[in-house]
Amino acid sequence: MQKYMDSLTACPLFAGIGESGLTDTLSCLGAYPRRFEKGETILLEGEPVRCLGVVLSGAVQIVRMGYDGSRSILSKLGPAELFAEAFACAGMTAMPVDVVAAEKADVLLLPAERILHPCEHPCGFHHQMIYNLMRILATKNLAFHRKTEITAQRTTRGKLLTYLLLEAKRAGSRSFDIPFDRQELADYLGVDRSGLSAEIGKLRREGVLSCTRSHFTLLARQDAADVRPQSP
């Protein structure tokens, strides 16, 4: 376990709990590490959700069966990342997805019950963990909210501009960098890469924005309602 201390301390679930506190906390929670070979199933769709997991080494994938029978990878997680926490905390009876090892992986499994319900002899960090978990769930909620807002737009232009406006707001500036290259941005927005390129080109010619690579600048326009009405 000691060899994975880096992954553990980097995991937001254990934020604020020092290396010293971790050992006690983990045994109090009944956490147990397991090793999976590439391709092994860690959590199986349909099974009850008892544990949430932390990747200690290697990588795991969240995998789902599409309506046409195709298997699609929803995400890939590396060391220090958390999985199944929402399923566990929501009290789901059946996993809606598979979690499989993308390569040889060590995983720490934490029984959800033991986290959500206070232990008899309150170990000092239990509350901290609950607080961390809440923050993680809330933060993911916001990320989903963002993405939902973006993909709710019907056109490539709408998605792109909604995304860029949110990024500008986050950066607190009209000028900002995005963490994607074109292909990744297209995947994130759920549109075609070449169509995205075309749309960026059009917006550039229209004087709405300028960009080089991943650096974007939104230009002021007369018709854009970028002033907020005074609060009542």
Place this chain on the structure above:
Amino acid sequence: MQKYMDSLTACPLFAGIGESGLTDTLSCLGAYPRRFEKGETILLEGEPVRCLGVVLSGAVQIVRMGYDGSRSILSKLGPAELFAEAFACAGMTAMPVDVVAAEKADVLLLPAERILHPCEHPCGFHHQMIYNLMRILATKNLAFHRKTEITAQRTTRGKLLTYLLLEAKRAGSRSFDIPFDRQELADYLGVDRSGLSAEIGKLRREGVLSCTRSHFTLLARQDAADVRPQSP
């Protein structure tokens, strides 16, 4: 406050806390009710997020400014419903949306700090509330996850089938009712209503499904991979 006891007990945040416990709990949390007239802003975009809210009476709207300057209503909440909980729990510094009274409304505001951090003299229900809040956040996460999966599909057919498959799984049967009429379903899926109708008709003719009104039945097909491979 007494007159809003129904809204309070119906609010999932207070599940498991009896009427008797509520009064103590609320004062321990520093909750305060406020009345808003129609159109008044309850929480203003850009302001720091200090409180989460419960609708006691009337209705509130979550409102956002679109990229083209249009104001769009993200959702409308009625009595016993919760708002801003994700923003508060994620520790956001600025509200990303406005919350306004859709009609005359009474709202209970709860300072987030007091919920997330344990009080000195541990009131009996504090842990229950944290547990409830966690469950609420996790459940919303799942709802978002669902919706993201659906809207990630590029075509009307893909969205519809993904949605129906998830509903069938939820119902545990190939035959189930959906809680939408066609227009609502189209809005939920983010597609055109008439296009949706057309697609349903096509799927019906193809023998993929049958439906009357809001009752759907997915029919078995040779090419659909609806059998899962054995777990390793």
Place this chain on the structure above:
DNA sequence: GAACGTAAGTTGAAACTTCAACATCAGGAG
């Protein structure tokens, strides 16, 4: 500095969605 590889921008055709207008159908009111 020439060759190479990857990322980004272009383009035309095919496929799909949206839009608008209209046809049908079911249920309720009178």
Place this chain on the structure above:
DNA sequence: CTCCTGATGTTGAAGTTTCAACTTACGTTC
């Protein structure tokens, strides 16, 4: 029973997106 009304199904035109193939730009390697 008939007339409404609201929901649903149909359809063709117009507009967008996707797809595939290619060009251009940029950075690295040898």
